[in-house]
Amino acid sequence: MVVELISVGTEILMGNIVNTNAAYLAEQVNSMGLVCYYQTTVGDNEQRLTETVKTAMGRANILILSGGLGPTKDDLTKEVCAKVCGKELVEDKAWRQTIKEYFTKRGLKLTDNNWKQAMVPEGSIVLDNPNGTAPGIIIETEKNTLILLPGPPNELIPMFKASVVPYLQKKQEAIMVSQTVKIVGIGESAAAEMIDDLYEKQSNPTIATYAKVGEVHLRVTAKAEDEKKARKLLKPVIKELKNRFNEHIFTTDPEVTLEQSIVDLLVDNALTVSTVESCSGGLVAGRLINVPGVSEVFKMGHITYSNKAKRKIIGVKRSTLEKYGAVSEQVAAEMAKGGFGLSKADVTVSVTGIAGPDGGSETKPVGLVYIGCCVKGKTTVKEYHFSGNRAKIREATVAAALVLMRECVLEYISEVTFGKKEKR
Amino acid sequence: MVVELISVGTEILMGNIVNTNAAYLAEQVNSMGLVCYYQTTVGDNEQRLTETVKTAMGRANILILSGGLGPTKDDLTKEVCAKVCGKELVEDKAWRQTIKEYFTKRGLKLTDNNWKQAMVPEGSIVLDNPNGTAPGIIIETEKNTLILLPGPPNELIPMFKASVVPYLQKKQEAIMVSQTVKIVGIGESAAAEMIDDLYEKQSNPTIATYAKVGEVHLRVTAKAEDEKKARKLLKPVIKELKNRFNEHIFTTDPEVTLEQSIVDLLVDNALTVSTVESCSGGLVAGRLINVPGVSEVFKMGHITYSNKAKRKIIGVKRSTLEKYGAVSEQVAAEMAKGGFGLSKADVTVSVTGIAGPDGGSETKPVGLVYIGCCVKGKTTVKEYHFSGNRAKIREATVAAALVLMRECVLEYISEVTFGKKEKR
Numbered sequence: 001m002v003v004e005l006i007s008v009g010t011e012i013l014m015g016n017i018v019n020t021n022a023a024y025l026a027e028q029v030n031s032m033g034l035v036c037y038y039q040t041t042v043g044d045n046e047q048r049l050t051e052t053v054k055t056a057m058g059r060a061n062i063l064i065l066s067g068g069l070g071p072t073k074d075d076l077t078k079e080v081c082a083k084v085c086g087k088e089l090v091e092d093k094a095w096r097q098t099i100k101e102y103f104t105k106r107g108l109k110l111t112d113n114n115w116k117q118a119m120v121p122e123g124s125i126v127l128d129n130p131n132g133t134a135p136g137i138i139i140e141t142e143k144n145t146l147i148l149l150p151g152p153p154n155e156l157i158p159m160f161k162a163s164v165v166p167y168l169q170k171k172q173e174a175i176m177v178s179q180t181v182k183i184v185g186i187g188e189s190a191a192a193e194m195i196d197d198l199y200e201k202q203s204n205p206t207i208a209t210y211a212k213v214g215e216v217h218l219r220v221t222a223k224a225e226d227e228k229k230a231r232k233l234l235k236p237v238i239k240e241l242k243n244r245f246n247e248h249i250f251t252t253d254p255e256v257t258l259e260q261s262i263v264d265l266l267v268d269n270a271l272t273v274s275t276v277e278s279c280s281g282g283l284v285a286g287r288l289i290n291v292p293g294v295s296e297v298f299k300m301g302h303i304t305y306s307n308k309a310k311r312k313i314i315g316v317k318r319s320t321l322e323k324y325g326a327v328s329e330q331v332a333a334e335m336a337k338g339g340f341g342l343s344k345a346d347v348t349v350s351v352t353g354i355a356g357p358d359g360g361s362e363t364k365p366v367g368l369v370y371i372g373c374c375v376k377g378k379t380t381v382k383e384y385h386f387s388g389n390r391a392k393i394r395e396a397t398v399a400a401a402l403v404l405m406r407e408c409v410l411e412y413i414s415e416v417t418f419g420k421k422e423k424r
Numbered sequence: 425m426v427v428e429l430i431s432v433g434t435e436i437l438m439g440n441i442v443n444t445n446a447a448y449l450a451e452q453v454n455s456m457g458l459v460c461y462y463q464t465t466v467g468d469n470e471q472r473l474t475e476t477v478k479t480a481m482g483r484a485n486i487l488i489l490s491g492g493l494g495p496t497k498d499d500l501t502k503e504v505c506a507k508v509c510g511k512e513l514v515e516d517k518a519w520r521q522t523i524k525e526y527f528t529k530r531g532l533k534l535t536d537n538n539w540k541q542a543m544v545p546e547g548s549i550v551l552d553n554p555n556g557t558a559p560g561i562i563i564e565t566e567k568n569t570l571i572l573l574p575g576p577p578n579e580l581i582p583m584f585k586a587s588v589v590p591y592l593q594k595k596q597e598a599i600m601v602s603q604t605v606k607i608v609g610i611g612e613s614a615a616a617e618m619i620d621d622l623y624e625k626q627s628n629p630t631i632a633t634y635a636k637v638g639e640v641h642l643r644v645t646a647k648a649e650d651e652k653k654a655r656k657l658l659k660p661v662i663k664e665l666k667n668r669f670n671e672h673i674f675t676t677d678p679e680v681t682l683e684q685s686i687v688d689l690l691v692d693n694a695l696t697v698s699t700v701e702s703c704s705g706g707l708v709a710g711r712l713i714n715v716p717g718v719s720e721v722f723k724m725g726h727i728t729y730s731n732k733a734k735r736k737i738i739g740v741k742r743s744t745l746e747k748y749g750a751v752s753e754q755v756a757a758e759m760a761k762g763g764f765g766l767s768k769a770d771v772t773v774s775v776t777g778i779a780g781p782d783g784g785s786e787t788k789p790v791g792l793v794y795i796g797c798c799v800k801g802k803t804t805v806k807e808y809h810f811s812g813n814r815a816k817i818r819e820a821t822v823a824a825a826l827v828l829m830r831e832c833v834l835e836y837i838s839e840v841t842f843g844k845k846e847k848r
Contacts, residue, residue: 013460015450016634019443022465026439036437037472041446041463048461154813210440275706275727281713282699282706285727289705292781292814294729300737301727303699303709309724309767343733357716389578390716 001172003029004060005039006052008068008077009151013043021066021156028160032168033176033223034062044074053084057144062168067151069134071113077148078121078137085141087121092135095126099133127163131155136163145171177230178221181241183248184214184258184403191216194244198237205237214399215258218245247410258399262406263291266347269413271375273405274343275301276314276335278326279353279369280394284401299345304335314338327352329370332381336372340379348374349405353384355393367393371401373408380408425596427453428484429463430476432492432501433575437467445490445580452584456592457600457647458486468498477508481568486592491575493558495537501572502545502561509565511545516559519550523557551587555579560587569595598647601654605642605665607672608682608827615640618668622661629661638823639682642669671834682823686830687715690771693837695799697829698767699725700738700759702750703777703793704818708825723769728759738762751776753794756805760796764803772798773829777808779817791817795825797832804832 005025012019022039029036037059042052049068056063068077082089096118103110117133120126127136132155137148147164149156169175183191188211192199195218198207205222218241222233242249250261266273275285285301288294302313307326310316315338316331324330335350353369360366367388372381382404386396429449436443446463453460461483466476473492480487492501506513520542527534541557544550551560556579561572571588573580593599607615612635616623619642622631629646642665646657666673674685690697699709709725712718726737731750734740739762740755748754759774777793784790789809796805806828810820 012447013450013463014454015447015452018447023436023439023442026437028439030438037467037469038476039437039465043461045461052462277706279713280710281722282701282709282725282727285706286704286710289703289727289729289818290815298705298727298729300729300733301706301725303706303713303722303725303727305713305719305722305724313724359719391714394713 001034001062002060003034003036003062003064004056005029005036006056006063006065007039007041008044008049008065009041010043010074012041012067021151021153024153024157025064025066025160028165029064029168031176031178031219031221032165033172033174033221034168044068044076046076046080049076049080050084053081053146057084057146061143062145062147062171064147064149064164066149066156069117069137069148069150071111071116071133073113075116078119081137081139081146081148082121085121085139085144085146087123087139089119090122091115092118092120092126095120095135098135102133125167127159129155129159131158138167174223174225175227175230176221176223177227177234178219178254179234179238179252180254181218181220181238181245181249182251182256182258183216183218183245184250185248185407186216186245187211188216191218191245195241198240205233207237207241213395214403250406257290258402258406259287260291262402262409263288263294263297265406265409265413266297267293269409271346271409272297272299272343273347273349274299274339274345276339276348276350277301277303278305278310278335278351279355280351280397280401281305283394283398284349284351287398287402299343302339302342310335314342325364327354327364327368327370329381329383332370332372333379336374336379336381337377340374340377346376347405347409349401350374351397351401353386353393353397355390355397357390369393369397369400371397371404373404375408375412378412380404425458425486426484427458427460427486427488428480429453429460430480430487430489431463431465432468432473432489433465434467434498436465436491445575445577448577448581449488449490449584452589453488453592455600455602455643455645456589457596457598457645458592468492468500470500470504473500473504474508477505477570481508481570485567486569486571486595488571488573488588490573490580493541493561493572493574495535495540495557497537499540502543505561505563505570505572506545509545509563509568509570511547511563513543514546515539515542516544516550517542519544519559522559526557549591551583553579553583555582562591593651598649599651599654600645600647601651601658602643602645602678603658603662603676604678605644605662605669605673606675606680606682607640607642607669608638608674609672609831610640610669611635612640615642615669619665622664629657631661637819638827674830681714682826682830683711684715686826686833687712687718687721689830689833689837690721691717693833695770695833696721696723696767697771697773698723698763698769700763700772700774701725701727702729702734702759702775703779704775704821704825705729707818707822708773708775711822711826723767726763726766734759738766749788751778751788751792751794753805753807756794756796757803760798760803760805761801764798764801770800771829771833773825774798775821775825777817777821779814779821781814793817793821793824795821795828797828799832799836802836804828 068075125138134150136159139146205220208219210217222230224230282303304310316334339348350372356366367386369384386393492499549562558574560583563570629644632643634641646654648654706727728734740758763772774796780790791810793808810817
């Protein structure tokens, strides 16, 4: 089945906001095995929206429209779609009640135009919206299905997951189930090479690789008549990928981030963490602290951007700074060790580098970064060369710091486990 | 003149990447007074790309296409556009040389398919690309102008600024010049109310407001036959906005960020800075360190997520933590003062709050944040209530910390200046 995405809204058309909904919806429908050939953005204009909907209905089975379901006169998506499909708008009594409760509960004032959101095309399916007053709507015609979703991502995403995914799955003869294997420490081309033979013989399931900053995601998709059968098809491929990439895999859960997997690893092994950052300026700590519940393991962090701070706070030796320079393997090691001593954390990660645009030299160019990690007193330092602008270099640095930290923690855990076994 | 944007690339269509180019280009063309009614995304498919280009040529004067200019067989934008416009592809000798130099300089291996990038539609304008091997191309037909740009934003943006803006300005009878006044400390609706009278009587220049996290941008656009005349029209409006928003304005330069303006303020007044963060977990420091050259003023930062770290590193009193709790005005004040004493910086900003999703209570709900700022020993603390998920709360917190820091520094500067005057 062919899907077409239509984003409605002058804000997107004028470039005031970036269209993240289109990327989200495209990835979702694609992972369900639906094909999407066109995405269109159009403003809140009756004539142009009508034309866009008609064109899309002619070349796709399913239209997913986002935006334009608000209470104001500008919001036209529902009205236009109803008209194109030859449906009247009728009041949905249940949704009128939902709107009333929504406003009462929040102590907000209901204005007349809010009742507009209780009007739906006759015979349409109304989708619940726990995060707003615009219901989602599915209009079915003889040839097409139009799915109308609210524009705000915090309304659209939960509604898509809860109501649209099951609806679309039911429509498909075969269902597609995907599982993502997320890996670190191997580049995209190297990862692709490692599964070249699997690619060649693939038909069902299929494997696709996606490069993210510091990570590679392998998405395996199986097609079958029901979910159970699809999962059965996925199983041997996932197992094979686990065999090939073993410790490089940090999760097979699409919702789990790298920082989440690291925090889980620390929590599970009762290890605490601290950070000492120079060029990354707090962003390594910032990513770890993205994870709810990190307080259980995060002890402290230091941003020692100046040499003086490196000496005074962390105890990096003046002689080391003078002999090797602030961006050096030796300073990264002393930062990790010093932070480890100061914080009494089990794991301390350190970063020193040149993010540019200035500060580079022939021997130490912009993009040179040293990352250190001290686990229970044992310190590892690695050298990296990143390219791009200041933001790109820092983003790559933060990802690399998380990856190194994960490697060192895993090594420590395996040593401890191995040691225990030896003693038996 | 009507512009239409076409994004070419399977990666966008499949949702692997978010289409930031469309937002950038839309904002740019809109600020130049050009109208855009449609944005389309289409994959690397000859037939569908051909149809999309033909449709757009029928309803817009200028087409801006991004992506699909690479060296591989998949990349079809140039070939399709040339064919639709009835042009042959011919080799551009100068660009062939550019490609050769690009590869030689970087020590990269040139493969045969790279020469494809030296082929351009006959009679087209070739746009320089200092960041890649794909030239930009402008094809002019009797009725339309097709502007072909490379997909990577780090190639597209510089090329647009350097080559496309001047080209489009020349094409317009009247030119549009915009200036953005960026303000903090006033919300979007309050700001809009403050210029309600200006809105009402506006025709040329026009004012538009844009809400960003913690900031409001007022874009003033004037239309005139040349840039000088447009700037002359802008001048009194900008002056009026400066009168109304005075110290709330942090810049009138579109390229300057809030953190850049703060670092400039610190550098100009020879003030150094340090940070002590809890729930923001290093992100305030991270934003300041976005600014190249921040090393001149940034002394150190601490992430004291745990109570123990607050006590041990920063010297927050155990009794204060016990009596008022970690998220309190008193602790925020002690964090700022403690960081000030430890770092010997002139300015220390502190943050403590509940980012959620857990950790909230009836008296201290998720979203409650205290931000402190100590300037030369004088400490200010403010209470904030933010809503949204963990990421939203932290983002708003970081912006508020920068805004408070700016306010306190400005107050200090004005006191010093006023004090000096008194002594005369």
